[in-house]
Amino acid sequence: MQKRYNSFSEELKRVFGCRVQRISVDAGFSCPNLDGTLGTGGCIFCGGKGSGSFGILRGGSVADQVEAGKEVMVRKYKARLFIAYFQAYSNTYAEPERLRKLYDEALQVKDVAGLIVGTRPDCLSSEVLDLLAEYSLKTYFWLEMGLQSPLDRTLELIHRGHDFAAFESSVRKCREKGIRVCAHVILGLPGENRGEMLATAAVLNRMGINGVKIHMLHVMKDTPLEDMYRQGIVRLFDRDEYVGLVCDFLERLRPEISVQRLTGDGGRDFLIAPLWSLNKFEVLNAIDYELERRGSCQGSGLQG
Ligand code: SF4
Known part of the structure; x- marks a missing residue:
């Protein structure tokens, strides 16, 4: 079924002309929200393991991790090219x-064709931004940044350790330097109503974000x-x-924004709830069918 949203995997096929898979890497970094610089407890959904990195094995050089990931991706998906994803x-x-x-x-x-680097808005000094701008020119490059919510009261509740202004300012600097940014958004954070969650789409549109990863609170x-x-x-x-x-959210999102995730990524060994999110393909199919049933698509709810 043709996707009714601007799917990242389709973009990768268009850009590279073949199957490309991301390989998650843990390069041994920490986080200011864990190492005591800002706090030690981390965001409430992370608890010190590094969001999105549940299940990545620490240890081994970056090159070794990428080589091991390649073997799996070739066997499982017959992938020909790879993007190293600095995720943890x-x-x-x-x-x-x-x-x-x-x-x-x-x-x-060999066969690594690009980089994705995940970070926080307060870990982007001007020297680091210059470096990322350089990689944006010489390879296929995305910077991922956790927004989670644009509401400061939510950011405080989830112990992000930064406010929305910090995120907005970092996105503006990235735009000035030609660095593409993909924002992470969580739907269902405590204390937010449906209208507030959907309003996040308008915030992303206004900021000129290049990509988004959306998932449910898990x-x-x-x-x-x-x-x-x-x-x-x-x-x-x-x-x-x-x-x-999610369908309501996509209808409010500008069509050119790359949609890089629409469901959770919690590993079976670490997930407490919701267990239905383990069946990612079922969730993605249900989103496809719902958009089809509505006759809508990404951006179809925007005026003019
Ligand atoms: S910013 Fe990321 S790594 Fe740091 S505490 Fe929050 S979720 Fe964990």
């Missing part, structure tokens, strides 16, 4: 020379969020509610 913790939280060494190590592995083992969930403070979506909300 804050991957710009170091001196530019160390960053350059690690990024180059990944790019030197509860991982050994996180502060797990405690809140067990105390009944946190309510999670059921699948149909989430699918309807």
